[in-house]
Amino acid sequence: xxxxxxxxxxxxxxxxxxNRLYRNIATIFVFALIAATFFSAQFLLNGAEQSxxxxxxxxxxxxxxxxxxxxxxxxxxLLTGQPTSFFFADSGFERISNIPGVAEASPEIFIATLFAxxxxxxxxxIAIDPENDFTVxxxxxxxxxxxxxxxxxxxxxxxxxxxxxDLMFYGHNFHVVGILDPTGMGVDNSVFxxxxxxxxxxxxxxxxxxxxxxxxxxxxxxxxxxxxxxxxPSTVATRVEEEIPGTETILPDGLLSAVKGQMVAMTxxxxxxxxxxxxxxxxxxxxxxxxxxxxxRREVALLRALGATRRFVIRVMLxxxxxxxxxxxxxxxxxxxxxxxxxxxxxxxxxxxxxxxPSALTLLAGGAISLFxxxxxxxxxxxxxxxxxxxxxxxxxxxxxxx
Amino acid sequence: xxxxxxxxxxxxxxxxEVRAVDKVHLEVNRGEFSMILGRSGSGKSTLLGMLxxxxxxxxxxxxxxxxxxxxxxxxxxxxxxxxEIGFVFQFSGLLPTITVIDNLMLPALFYPGKTDVRKRxxxxxxxxxxxxxxDAYPGTLSSGEMKRVAIARAxxxxxxxxxxDEPTGDLDVDTEFEIMELFRQLNGEGMTIVMVxxxxxxxxxxxxxxxxxxxxxxxxxxxxxxxxxPMEPLH
Numbered sequence: 001x002x003x004x005x006x007x008x009x010x011x012x013x014x015x016x017x018x019n020r021l022y023r024n025i026a027t028i029f030v031f032a033l034i035a036a037t038f039f040s041a042q043f044l045l046n047g048a049e050q051s052x053x054x055x056x057x058x059x060x061x062x063x064x065x066x067x068x069x070x071x072x073x074x075x076x077x078l079l080t081g082q083p084t085s086f087f088f089a090d091s092g093f094e095r096i097s098n099i100p101g102v103a104e105a106s107p108e109i110f111i112a113t114l115f116a117x118x119x120x121x122x123x124x125x126i127a128i129d130p131e132n133d134f135t136v137x138x139x140x141x142x143x144x145x146x147x148x149x150x151x152x153x154x155x156x157x158x159x160x161x162x163x164x165x166d167l168m169f170y171g172h173n174f175h176v177v178g179i180l181d182p183t184g185m186g187v188d189n190s191v192f193x194x195x196x197x198x199x200x201x202x203x204x205x206x207x208x209x210x211x212x213x214x215x216x217x218x219x220x221x222x223x224x225x226x227x228x229x230x231x232x233p234s235t236v237a238t239r240v241e242e243e244i245p246g247t248e249t250i251l252p253d254g255l256l257s258a259v260k261g262q263m264v265a266m267t268x269x270x271x272x273x274x275x276x277x278x279x280x281x282x283x284x285x286x287x288x289x290x291x292x293x294x295x296x297r298r299e300v301a302l303l304r305a306l307g308a309t310r311r312f313v314i315r316v317m318l319x320x321x322x323x324x325x326x327x328x329x330x331x332x333x334x335x336x337x338x339x340x341x342x343x344x345x346x347x348x349x350x351x352x353x354x355x356x357x358p359s360a361l362t363l364l365a366g367g368a369i370s371l372f373x374x375x376x377x378x379x380x381x382x383x384x385x386x387x388x389x390x391x392x393x394x395x396x397x398x399x400x401x402x403x
Numbered sequence: 404x405x406x407x408x409x410x411x412x413x414x415x416x417x418x419x420e421v422r423a424v425d426k427v428h429l430e431v432n433r434g435e436f437s438m439i440l441g442r443s444g445s446g447k448s449t450l451l452g453m454l455x456x457x458x459x460x461x462x463x464x465x466x467x468x469x470x471x472x473x474x475x476x477x478x479x480x481x482x483x484x485x486x487e488i489g490f491v492f493q494f495s496g497l498l499p500t501i502t503v504i505d506n507l508m509l510p511a512l513f514y515p516g517k518t519d520v521r522k523r524x525x526x527x528x529x530x531x532x533x534x535x536x537x538d539a540y541p542g543t544l545s546s547g548e549m550k551r552v553a554i555a556r557a558x559x560x561x562x563x564x565x566x567x568d569e570p571t572g573d574l575d576v577d578t579e580f581e582i583m584e585l586f587r588q589l590n591g592e593g594m595t596i597v598m599v600x601x602x603x604x605x606x607x608x609x610x611x612x613x614x615x616x617x618x619x620x621x622x623x624x625x626x627x628x629x630x631x632x633p634m635e636p637l638h
Contacts, residue, residue, distance in 0.1 A: 005521035007509055007520070302496050307488075307510060309482075
């Protein structure tokens with residue numbers, strides 16, 4: 001139990017910090033900048049990785065087989081849902097199913113819609129075969145009671161419509177029966193329907209839509225493949241490419257590498273900025289701390305004369321520095337998190353990378369690392385002021401001027 | 404109470420050496436009011452700093468209550484200072500960013516285990532006649548009030564020794580009288596005081612007088628209280 005009303009260490013720190021408000025605000029800003037850049041870099045990297053994990057898990061496939069000339073477009077559909085339509089030159093679907101190591105194969109048709117009431121831009125329609133699909137079927141299994149029937153659609157989380165309402169594409173009315181969980185990938189900007197409904201929509205488009213949609217009979221845009229247990233997906237992918245010329249396969253690992261490649265420039269920029277800010281911040285905060293220590297040498301000498309140990313004075317310096325680091329870091333992390341969450345879609349669109357808000361644990365870890373870094377900088381930049389204190393001759397300082 | 408033996412402090416600036424305090428022997432007994440008189444630069448403040456353990460002597464020893472402080476670590480000297488020594492400086496020595504009452508409670512931070520800190524601080528403020536200024540900031544006080552607060556703070560940890568370095572140096576005659584009367588009262592209550600000053604007019608308050616010149620100390624003046632001989636100015 002402390003002495004009520006007694007002057008405490010924390011009160012001393014609070015008063016000292018309040019006394020140098022403007023300079024401390026500048027120091028807080030530097031800490032905020034460091035924490036924000038590091039936190040942003042981690043947020044984006046983890047957000048992209050977790051998005052890919054979730055997106056690939058949603059896709060449910062080990063291999064995605066695409067027409068060679070449309071591989072990039074197919075990848076973009078997966079990553080960002082950038083709408084496009086393409087088809088295999090011939091139907092390789094049956095042959096893929098027969099390749100050794102393939103357990104299941106599911107065809108998909110990619111259709112770029114026209115503008116729709118739900119969305120500011122065309123969206124990606126993906127027509128599936130519910131009989132052997134493994135993209136939407138697992139979600140349907142988890143959501144008992146929901147069926148993808150005639151003219152039904154399941155929409156991605158970014159498509160603005162409620163379950164039970166209708167959406168019109170190419171003049172055809174679809175009924176929303178489900179909304180998928182967000183993944184940060186192209187799935188969020190896609191709508192899923194049955195292949196036979198897509199054919200009906202295409203047939204009607206000539207009279208109902210402003211532009212006719214053509215889906216070549218018997219042609220598909222992509223084939224999703226699941227390999228047999230114990231079989232390497234890359235081995236099967238190689239077989240697919242060898243046996244069916246004109247195809248290109250995409251594996252989750254390859255997609256992850258591609259995304260990381262896309263993010264290299266961004267992460268280099270972010271980590272580079274954070275490093276540059278840190279390199280500048282250490283001497284900057286050090287100089288500010290040294291200036292403060294120089295200004296406060298009489299105060300320090302007075303404390304020493306009153307019985308403060310050198311360790312106590314250094315503890316005061318470090319505590320003040322750490323408090324500024326905590327305040328700055330929390331502000332920086334908060335601002336960065338707010339900005340990244342609010343502008344998540346814009347970032348995804350601009351950088352063309354999948355992005356999801358990382359898990360709470362990842363966010364906490366990212367925040368902790370940023371905070372730890374700010375603490376490190378605060379500690380390092382307090383070394384010189386601490387040196388000044390240790391080597392000061394307090395009595396001489398007090399005599400030469402008033403406190 | 405304090406015993407300094409062969410105390411020497413040499414300051415060096417790389418080119419030359421200054422012997423600020425030169426082989427000083429000093430003994431201050433419990434309850435004494437010792438006053439060290441000397442001109443500026445005579446070494447009296449350096450001597451005071453060494454007596455309080457704030458300046459390390461080049462050679463010689465200082466014993467406070469029998470403990471050789473030159474052999475103590477920084478932590479132990481600081482603890483001793485917090486427990487046994489109250490300081491009053493020429494300048495107020497008050498932290499301008501905290502209130503008067505907080506200034507009084509500040510030394511308790513370095514003396515863990517102290518209880519009733521606030522109560523004692525308020526009592527001391529009352530003692531120096533400033534109980535109504537507890538929540539004021541030092542900048543709003545007159546120089547005399549600041550000095551009285553500084554004396555109250557010096558007493559806050561109930562020290563056995565009060566060290567004062569030119570405590571009336573920047574005060575007018577009336578305030579100087581007020582402060583010196585306070586010192587006289589404290590000494591009358593048994594407080595041991597060591598004070599340095601350049602003002603010979605203050606000698607009448609002391610029970611023991613020393614003169615200091617060019618780093619050397621000599622006992623050569625007697626207080627009017629003792630009635631031993633006339634006061635002579637230092638030369």
